[in-house]
Amino acid sequence: MPSFQKTFLMSSAAAVSGNDHHRRLLPGLLLPLLVAPLVLAGCQKKQTAPHMPPQSVGVITLQTQPVTLETSLPGRTEAYEQAQIRPQVNGVIVSRDFEQGADVKAGQQLFQVYIAPYQAAYDQAKAQLLNAQAAASRASGQLRRYGPLVKAHAVSSQDYDNTLATAREAEAQVAQAKANVEAAAVNLNYTHVRAPIDGRIGRTLYTPGALLTAGQTQPIAVVTRLDPIYVDVNLAAADMLRLKHELAIGQVERKGDDAAAVGLKLEDDSEYPQRGKLQLSEVTVDPATGTLVMRAVFPNPDHLLLPGMFVHAHVREGIDPNGLLVPQVAVQRDPKGNPYVMTVDADNKVQQHSIQTSRTIGTDWLVTDGVKAGDKVIVNGLQKIQPGATVAPQEAPAPAGKAG
Incomplete structure (x- = not known):
């Protein structure tokens, strides 16, 4: 074979071999080129994701106000006199x-x-x-x-x-x-x-x-005197001491010379028109409950009260001119049972404050420490927030039945 033919055949073989190598390298070169745009597209998508807005919560701004202080005591009416008549x-x-x-x-x-x-x-x-x-x-x-x-x-x-x-x-x-x-x-x-x-x-x-039969067990009739009528209430020993102190200094409303005046709320939440007075208390405290029974006497000319009725007696203890009321729905308890509230500061950050309460007034707690006038207390959306979170506060309407 002439030399120029050998040279042509070797060049053609080399070309064919080079094309095969190129076909093997092509997929490896194209894969990074195809993946790179996808990665760039994913990064661009993450960067353009919408930012979640702050959680919306309802707040009330605390204000001091005159608050009528009352101690509410559950109790039952008892007959002033009752005669069970048996034959002799x-x-x-x-x-x-x-x-x-x-x-x-x-x-x-x-x-x-x-x-x-x-x-x-x-x-x-x-x-x-x-x-x-x-x-x-x-x-x-x-x-x-x-x-x-x-x-x-x-x-x-x-x-x-x-x-x-x-x-x-x-x-x-x-x-x-x-x-x-x-x-x-x-x-x-x-x-x-x-x-x-x-x-x-x-x-x-x-x-x-x-x-x-003479002296039989079952009475043949019962006569009950309805006017006046007793109301027996259970009172904690600490509250009894506080009431006596307030009565001594003249803070508690009086009826007569040395008796505290008592109001009465009936089972239908209506107010009894007559006011009574605390007459006596038991001489011993129940060691199991730490309470004692106090007895009030009420006039009952219309016989509206009947023995055995469940009522709420309340003793007025004056007026707190700078009372601070927090809705009960805003007050939470920690694992130890201590009350706290969530507030919103000037930067719309959630803050947790431990508080001290003295009594309930309507649907509110009377708070004596932990918050002050002007604080924004969260009343709605408490389940979706935690201390330190940024929120969007909105003034909430006053709850129905708010004491003032």
């Missing part, structure tokens, strides 16, 4: 002389028990008294006659002593007969079952024809 003699009821649920007066007859046997017993006792009095008169006359005779020795001393003993026995029999008459008169009077007090009588299950 055995017998059958022959009449019922009252209307159930009506007002009765002390001494008014309620029932009449069959009277005949007790009238007969009374008459018999009176007859026995007359017989004893006659025997006593006879013995006394004989004793008077024996007096001069024994001095003249006309009768023996033994006869005189016997006559004296007989006269004294007759006097004793007269006294016994009088006691029997009185007992028969008492039983006779017990057949007229009367009301022992003024009040309102309730329902009864006893009607004419029912048999009564």
